[in-house]
Amino acid sequence: MSREWTTEDLQEWNQRIVELVQKFGLDPYSQEFEVCDYEQMLSYMVYSGMPSHYPHWSYGKGFEKLKTLYDYGLSGLPYEMVINSNPSIAYLMRDNSLALQVLTIAHVYAHNDFFKNNFTFRTTQTEYTIETFKAHANRVRHYIEDPSIGLEKVERVLDAAHALSLQCRRNLSIKKETEKEQKERKIDESRPRHDPHHAIHRRVEHVEPDLTKVPPYPEEDILLFVRDHNPHLAEWEKDLLTIVHEQAQYFIPQMETKIMNEGWASFWHKRILESLELPQNLHMEFIVRHTQVLCPTPGGLNPYHVGMKIWEDIEERWDKGRFGPEYDLCTASERSDWNIKTMQGRNKIFVVREVERDTSFLRRFLTEDLVRELKLFEYQTRGNDKVISRVADEENWRSIKDTLIQNVGTGTIPVIKVEDADYNSERTLYLKHAHDGRDLQLEYAEKTLQYLRQLWGHEVVLNTTVNGKETLLCVSENQLVFKPVQ
Amino acid sequence: MDTIFRPYHPSSGQRSDRSAGDRQRHRQKVREAIRNNIADIIAEESIIGKDKNRVIKVPIRGVKEYRFVYGENAPGVGQGGDGDLQPGQTIGQGKKGAQGQQAGDQAGVDYYETEVSLDELIEVMFEDLELPDLERKHLREIVTVDHLRQKGFRKKGIRVRLDKKRTARARVRRKKSAHRSGAANLHGERFPFHEDDLRYHHVVKEMRRESNAVVMAIMDTSGSMDTMKKYLARSFFFLLYQFLRTRYQNVEIVFIAHHTEAREVTEEEFFHKGESGGTFISSGYNKALEVINERYHPALWNVYAFHCSDGDNFESDNTAALNSARELAKISNLFGYGEIKPLGAGYYGSSMIQYFSQIQEPNFLTVQIQRKEDIWSAFKTFLAKDRANIKNEVNYE
Known part of the structure; x- marks a missing residue:
C-alpha cells in the first residue's frame, strides 16, 4: 500500500485541528505523535503504549493473541493508542489513510484533554509517567540479571503480583491513611460522643479499641499490605510488589472512565471533523470509519457508542x-x-x-x-x-x-479486603469478599489465593459467599478447603 | 500547547523486537503446558497419522493469568442489534471487545489454540520422557557420508571452487613483493594474474556414524479386532515411529498384519483393511523374523518389534507363539506385546499376557491398553524398559 500522505500533510491538518480544539475549549497537554508500523503498534498496545516496560511472558502472550486477532481479521486495525502522560504520546499507524490519520489526531486530542482534566487522573503524576515505567523496567531487568535472583524467581513473584494487582484502592482521590492515622481514628471513634443530655442518658460504656489488630481497618491494597507485613520478603521482592502495584494504580483511572473517555473522544472527533470542511473524498472515508468505530456490537457493549450517545444527550x-x-x-x-x-x-x-x-x-x-x-x-x-x-x-x-x-x-473486579493478618493467632491472612450477589469464579479464586499464599508465606483464608452460603476458602500448601461459616 | 510529529523510523532492532523476549518466554510456557497435557493431546484422533510437516492446532489450557473474577451468576449488559429482543432469547458468545482492554477480567477467555508443528510437538513429548540419547552398539552403526565441508585451501582445484577473494589477495601480495624487490614498476604497467595466484577451496567429506532402526509393527487383524482396538494400536505405533524417528537417522517401518497367517502390508492396508477369521499369533512373529533375516540384519539395524493384539489366540498356537516370541526378543533391541482390551468390551477373552510371562528375556515386556489415555503411559513403560536395557548393555562393556 503506497502512502498517500507525508508528515507535512499531517502537520498541516494538525494545525487546523489544534485551532478547532482550542476554539471548542478543549484543554489538552502538549502532544507528541509518533508514526509507527503495524508490528510496532502491536508492541505498543501490548505494553500499554509505554516506550519502556518491564518484561514478562504475559506481554508475549498478549502480543500473540493480538496478532492472531488482527491477522485473522477478527478485530479491526488499531487506529489509535494514546497514553496518559505529560506530554501525551500517541501513535499513528503508517499504513492508515490520511482520512484515518486526521480522525485519529482529533480523537487523540480529546483523550488527551480528558486525561488532563478528569478528576480520577489527578493522582497519576503524568510528568513522570514515561520515566516511572522506564525506572520500573530497569529495576526488574536488574533483578533478572542479578545472578543471585534470576528470571525464574522474578517471574514467580511477578506472576503472583499480577494476579493480585487490581485488588487495590479504586478511588484514588481519597487520601490513604497511614496505619498510625488509622489507629488514631480508631481511638477517636471509641471515645464517647459529646452528649448534651448526658445527665438523663445512661452512660455509654467505653470500649477500649483493639489497637493490636492488623490492619486497624480492612485494607484493600493487598500487595502493599503483604509488602509491609511479611517480614520474610527480600527487598527485591518488596520492590517488585511496589512496581506492580504502582503500575496497576496508574491504570485504574483509565478503567474507571472507559465509557466516558471513549465517548468523549468520539464526540469530539466527530465535532472537529465536521467543522474541518474536509474535501469530498476524505469526508466520505471519515463517515465510513466513524460509523465502523461507533457501530454497536450486537451482544456486546461498545463503549465508544454508548459513551458518545450519552454525551450528545447531555x-x-x-x-x-x-x-x-x-x-x-x-x-x-x-x-x-x-x-x-x-x-x-x-x-x-x-x-x-x-x-x-x-x-x-x-x-x-x-x-x-x-x-x-x-x-x-x-x-x-x-x-x-x-x-x-x-x-x-x-x-x-x-x-x-x-x-x-x-x-x-472497576465494577468487574470483586472487592476483597484484608481483615486480619493474624487470624487464629497463626499468622493466617484473613480476607473478606464484599459479596454483592455475584459469586466468585472458584477456579480462579483458588489459583489467585494460592498466589497470595505464596507471597504471604502462610495460610490464607477468604470469606466469601458461594451459592448463597457464607464460606471460607482456606488455602494452605497446595490445598484448598471449603468451610461453611456457622 | 505544542505538538511534535515524529516521523516513521523503520524499527531499529531493539525497538521492533521488544516483545521478542517475552514472546519466547511465553512460548516456553506453552510448551510446558503442552507437556502437562500431553496425554490428552496424544489421545486426540486428529494428530495420529498426520504428515510430519503439517502444522496442527493444539488447544492449550495452560497459561492462564488468574485473578479474582466473577463467576457465572454475574449478569452482564449488552447492546442489541437490529430486531426485537425477547427475554429468554439466546445470543451466541459475542466477540470480546478487543479495544485495548486492560488485562482480562473475564474467566475462560484464556482457552486458545496454538499452532505447533508435529515435529515440535513430538520434540516436546520426548523431552518429557527425559530419555538418554540412545547410544547403540558399534556394530549397529554404519559409517556414511553425511555432507561435504570446506576445509582449507589448495593451489589446485576445479574451477567452481575457485576462491576469488583469496586469489585476488595472492595477486596483490605478489605484486607488492615484486615492487619491493624492484622487479616491477607499480605505476602504469599491467600486472596480470598468474597461475600461482589461484586459490581453491578444499572440500572434505564428513563421515559420520549413522544408526538405523526398523520398527516391526505387527498387528492382529482377526475378526475380533474392531475399529476401536485398531485405533488404539495405531496410536501406539504412531508414537513409536515418531519417537524412533527423532533418535535414528533412518527409521523404517514394516507393517505385518496377521490373522491365522501373516502378510507384509502397506500402511493403508495395515490400519484400514479389515480381515476376519481366527488368530495364530505365531504367524505374525514368524513373518517378522523372516523379514528381519531377509532385509534388516540385526548387526546393522536396531530392531524394535511391537505387537498389538486383543489376546484372543487359538489355544493350539500358544506354544508356537511363545517360541517365536523368544526368538524375536533375542534379536530385537526391544520387543513389546500390547494387549488391547477396551473397557466395556463386554467379555474378557483369553489373555496372552499371562502366558507370555514365561518369557525371561530382559528386553521383552507386555503392556495392557484399555482406553486411549493408557497409550501414553504404556508407551512410557515401553521406553523405560528400553532405557533399562541400555544401562545393562553399558554395564557389560
Missing part, C-alpha cells in the same frame, strides 16, 4: 433545558417538545468530564430513553451462551442500568 438536554423539577414533572407530550433554550450544553459537558467517573456518569445521565435507544439488555451467562434476562421496558430499564453500573469501571 449536551442536547442542557441546551434545551430538559432538566430540573419543572421538566421532570411535566407530561410526556410536553417533554418531547420541551425547549427553553438554556444553551448550557457545552458548559455542562465540560463540567461533567471533570467531575464524573463511569459509574456516576451512567447513574446520573443514562436515562430511560437512552437505555431504549441503545437497546440495552441484561443477560445471564449459560455455558458459552448469553441468555437475555431483561429487555429495556418500563419495568426493567432500571435494573438493566444498575447491572450496567455494576459492570463498568
Whole structure:
C-alpha cells in the first residue's frame, strides 16, 4: 500500500485541528505523535503504549493473541493508542489513510484533554509517567540479571503480583491513611460522643479499641499490605510488589472512565471533523470509519457508542433545558417538545468530564430513553451462551442500568479486603469478599489465593459467599478447603 | 500547547523486537503446558497419522493469568442489534471487545489454540520422557557420508571452487613483493594474474556414524479386532515411529498384519483393511523374523518389534507363539506385546499376557491398553524398559 500522505500533510491538518480544539475549549497537554508500523503498534498496545516496560511472558502472550486477532481479521486495525502522560504520546499507524490519520489526531486530542482534566487522573503524576515505567523496567531487568535472583524467581513473584494487582484502592482521590492515622481514628471513634443530655442518658460504656489488630481497618491494597507485613520478603521482592502495584494504580483511572473517555473522544472527533470542511473524498472515508468505530456490537457493549450517545444527550438536554423539577414533572407530550433554550450544553459537558467517573456518569445521565435507544439488555451467562434476562421496558430499564453500573469501571473486579493478618493467632491472612450477589469464579479464586499464599508465606483464608452460603476458602500448601461459616 | 510529529523510523532492532523476549518466554510456557497435557493431546484422533510437516492446532489450557473474577451468576449488559429482543432469547458468545482492554477480567477467555508443528510437538513429548540419547552398539552403526565441508585451501582445484577473494589477495601480495624487490614498476604497467595466484577451496567429506532402526509393527487383524482396538494400536505405533524417528537417522517401518497367517502390508492396508477369521499369533512373529533375516540384519539395524493384539489366540498356537516370541526378543533391541482390551468390551477373552510371562528375556515386556489415555503411559513403560536395557548393555562393556 503506497502512502498517500507525508508528515507535512499531517502537520498541516494538525494545525487546523489544534485551532478547532482550542476554539471548542478543549484543554489538552502538549502532544507528541509518533508514526509507527503495524508490528510496532502491536508492541505498543501490548505494553500499554509505554516506550519502556518491564518484561514478562504475559506481554508475549498478549502480543500473540493480538496478532492472531488482527491477522485473522477478527478485530479491526488499531487506529489509535494514546497514553496518559505529560506530554501525551500517541501513535499513528503508517499504513492508515490520511482520512484515518486526521480522525485519529482529533480523537487523540480529546483523550488527551480528558486525561488532563478528569478528576480520577489527578493522582497519576503524568510528568513522570514515561520515566516511572522506564525506572520500573530497569529495576526488574536488574533483578533478572542479578545472578543471585534470576528470571525464574522474578517471574514467580511477578506472576503472583499480577494476579493480585487490581485488588487495590479504586478511588484514588481519597487520601490513604497511614496505619498510625488509622489507629488514631480508631481511638477517636471509641471515645464517647459529646452528649448534651448526658445527665438523663445512661452512660455509654467505653470500649477500649483493639489497637493490636492488623490492619486497624480492612485494607484493600493487598500487595502493599503483604509488602509491609511479611517480614520474610527480600527487598527485591518488596520492590517488585511496589512496581506492580504502582503500575496497576496508574491504570485504574483509565478503567474507571472507559465509557466516558471513549465517548468523549468520539464526540469530539466527530465535532472537529465536521467543522474541518474536509474535501469530498476524505469526508466520505471519515463517515465510513466513524460509523465502523461507533457501530454497536450486537451482544456486546461498545463503549465508544454508548459513551458518545450519552454525551450528545447531555449536551442536547442542557441546551434545551430538559432538566430540573419543572421538566421532570411535566407530561410526556410536553417533554418531547420541551425547549427553553438554556444553551448550557457545552458548559455542562465540560463540567461533567471533570467531575464524573463511569459509574456516576451512567447513574446520573443514562436515562430511560437512552437505555431504549441503545437497546440495552441484561443477560445471564449459560455455558458459552448469553441468555437475555431483561429487555429495556418500563419495568426493567432500571435494573438493566444498575447491572450496567455494576459492570463498568472497576465494577468487574470483586472487592476483597484484608481483615486480619493474624487470624487464629497463626499468622493466617484473613480476607473478606464484599459479596454483592455475584459469586466468585472458584477456579480462579483458588489459583489467585494460592498466589497470595505464596507471597504471604502462610495460610490464607477468604470469606466469601458461594451459592448463597457464607464460606471460607482456606488455602494452605497446595490445598484448598471449603468451610461453611456457622 | 505544542505538538511534535515524529516521523516513521523503520524499527531499529531493539525497538521492533521488544516483545521478542517475552514472546519466547511465553512460548516456553506453552510448551510446558503442552507437556502437562500431553496425554490428552496424544489421545486426540486428529494428530495420529498426520504428515510430519503439517502444522496442527493444539488447544492449550495452560497459561492462564488468574485473578479474582466473577463467576457465572454475574449478569452482564449488552447492546442489541437490529430486531426485537425477547427475554429468554439466546445470543451466541459475542466477540470480546478487543479495544485495548486492560488485562482480562473475564474467566475462560484464556482457552486458545496454538499452532505447533508435529515435529515440535513430538520434540516436546520426548523431552518429557527425559530419555538418554540412545547410544547403540558399534556394530549397529554404519559409517556414511553425511555432507561435504570446506576445509582449507589448495593451489589446485576445479574451477567452481575457485576462491576469488583469496586469489585476488595472492595477486596483490605478489605484486607488492615484486615492487619491493624492484622487479616491477607499480605505476602504469599491467600486472596480470598468474597461475600461482589461484586459490581453491578444499572440500572434505564428513563421515559420520549413522544408526538405523526398523520398527516391526505387527498387528492382529482377526475378526475380533474392531475399529476401536485398531485405533488404539495405531496410536501406539504412531508414537513409536515418531519417537524412533527423532533418535535414528533412518527409521523404517514394516507393517505385518496377521490373522491365522501373516502378510507384509502397506500402511493403508495395515490400519484400514479389515480381515476376519481366527488368530495364530505365531504367524505374525514368524513373518517378522523372516523379514528381519531377509532385509534388516540385526548387526546393522536396531530392531524394535511391537505387537498389538486383543489376546484372543487359538489355544493350539500358544506354544508356537511363545517360541517365536523368544526368538524375536533375542534379536530385537526391544520387543513389546500390547494387549488391547477396551473397557466395556463386554467379555474378557483369553489373555496372552499371562502366558507370555514365561518369557525371561530382559528386553521383552507386555503392556495392557484399555482406553486411549493408557497409550501414553504404556508407551512410557515401553521406553523405560528400553532405557533399562541400555544401562545393562553399558554395564557389560
